[in-house]
Amino acid sequence: MGDPWQECMDFAVVLARKAGTVVCAALKESVTVMVKSSPADLVTATDQKVEELIISSIKEKYPSHSFIGEESVAAGAGSTLTDNPTWIIDPIDGTTNFVHRFPFVAVSIGFAVNKQVEFGVVYSCVEDKMYTGMKGKGSFCNGQKLQVSGQKDITKSMILTELGSNRNPEVIKIVLSNMERLLCIPIHGIRAVGTAAVNMCLVATGGADAYYEMGIHCWDMAASSIIITEAGGVVLDATxxxxxxxxxxxxxxxxxxIGERIAKEMQIIALERDDTGEEH
Structure with missing residues (x-):
């Protein structure tokens, strides 16, 4: 018997590609930018349009399934993960990149059942890279099997992170202090491409050895978390x-x-959980 969720993943790939076409077309037009929780937390009409496209298509095909979408939550919908089959969607991961035409923008679609991620699809649309991962089936980029670097020595590692959209001076101090601690181990370097989903996929490819961030949401990491583990990597809490x-x-x-060594260096930022619905 085939995987019961294979059909859902095939559908997610089709939707991600369709959404990516909309995003790439919008990159050539003028963008109307709106602000959410801070002056650095942006949303555009394209984010909303793409999420509506994805959710309406899934609802039509799988009416009994649940959804957590970034823009739906921003508009006041709940963000509670239940045991029901749930699609976790970030229509544009890297909205600030999108606004500035910085070419790392992804459509991220994760799928969880019984609160466990079964598969993930991340489409880095400007690069035309389709990352997929399914529980027990491995992870791939444009059909090529992915494998993490396997690096265990943090002094030989390159690490990815993001500065985030929170502009509270105390939070920024902690973010920069964490980077300083890692750089002084020392490690080879720190990079940021502006999208959590693509950062995690880059770890899955072996192009980087780790990624960490505090302040992101389930839609930023659901899809890519399984792409990492199916490529042989690990996902841990920041602790x-x-x-x-x-x-x-x-x-x-x-x-x-490497994951545990990064955790050892981390000063934790206190945050509301996603499922409080209070993060915005």
Whole structure:
């Protein structure tokens, strides 16, 4: 018997590609920018249009399924993960990149059942890279199997992170302090491409050895969390404990050794969980 969710994943790939076409077309037009929780937390009409396209298409095909979408939550919908089959959607991961035409913009579609992610699809649309991962089936980019670097020595690692959209001076101090601690280990370097989903997929390709961030949401990391683990990597909480999709923090690494070492250096930022519905 085939995987019961294979049809859903095939549909997600079709939708991600369709959404990516809309995003790439919009990149050539003028963009109307709106602000959400801070002057650095942006949304555009394209984010909303793409999410509506994805959710309406899935509702038509799978009417009994649930949804958590970034823009739906921003508009006041709940953000609670239940055992029901749930699509977790970020229509444009990297909205600030999109606004500035910086070419790392992704459509991210994760799918969870019984609160466990079954598959993930991340389409980096400007690059035309389709990342997919399914529980027990491996992860791929444009059909090529992915494998993490396997690096265990943090002094030989390159790490990805983001500065986030929170402009509270105390939060920024902690973010920069965490970067300083890692750089002084020392590590090879720190990079940021502006989208959590693509950062995590880059770890899955072996192009980077780890990614960490606090302040992101379930839609930023649902799809890519399984792409990482199916490529042989690990996802952990920022404390080094088990990963919790709704906790708003993650360490994704090529090995448990590097993941736990990053956790050891982290000063944790206190955040509301996703499922409070209060993050906006």
């Amino acid at each position: 080094g404990g088990p990963f919790d999709l709704m906790s708003r923090r993650v360490i994704a690494a090529s090995s448990r050794e």
